[in-house]
Amino acid sequence: MIDFALLLLAHTAISHVDLRCPAALGGHPFIGARMYEGPMGDKHSALSPERERRSGFERQSWLLPSGGERVWVECHYDRTPQTLSLTLRKETLECSLMAEVDAQGRVVQAAPLACDE
Numbered sequence: 001m002i003d004f005a006l007l008l009l010a011h012t013a014i015s016h017v018d019l020r021c022p023a024a025l026g027g028h029p030f031i032g033a034r035m036y037e038g039p040m041g042d043k044h045s046a047l048s049p050e051r052e053r054r055s056g057f058e059r060q061s062w063l064l065p066s067g068g069e070r071v072w073v074e075c076h077y078d079r080t081p082q083t084l085s086l087t088l089r090k091e092t093l094e095c096s097l098m099a100e101v102d103a104q105g106r107v108v109q110a111a112p113l114a115c116d117e
Contacts, residue, residue, distance in 0.1 A: 021073070021084060021113050022075070023112075024077070025080070025082055025084060026077075026082060028079055028080040029077065029078050029109065029110075030075060030077055030112075031109070031110050032060075032075075032076045032097065032107055032110055033095075033097055033113050034046060034073070035049070035071055035073050035095065036072055037065060037068060037069045038069045038072075039070075040072050040087060045069070047062050047064070047071065049061055049062045049097075053101065053105075056100060057098065058098075058099050058105075058107075059098050059099075060097045060099070061094060061095070061096040062094065062095045063093070063094055064088070064092055070087055070088070070090065071092065072085055072086065072088065073086045073087075073088060073113065078107075091117040092115050092117055093116055093117060094115065094116045095113055095114065097111065
């Protein structure tokens with residue numbers, strides 16, 4: 001079985017800029033993110049990630065539009081409706097997220113969101 005810590009290390013080593021969704025919010029661990037194009041809070045323009053799943057892990061990656069509206073991220077936490085929203089820099093080209101998932105596809109733990117410029 002692959003060690004999540006080793007996978008996390010490999011994932012973050014290739015990134016240039018870590019967008020810091022806090023590891024926990026009110027005691028609830030970080031489990032994922034959603035990206036949107038447009039004004040902060042407008043959820044009509046969700047960006048769909050490409051998903052790659054194998055051996056109990058899922059990698060989500062977003063190729064971000066260039067020259068358009070700003071892109072913002074909504075950080076999600078386990079067992080709470082609370083979220084945290086962050087705006088990406090316009091120079092950001094791609095973001096990815098690595099997560100360990102259970103047999104039903106639910107996130108068990110997630111690495112920090114990594115973004116490249």
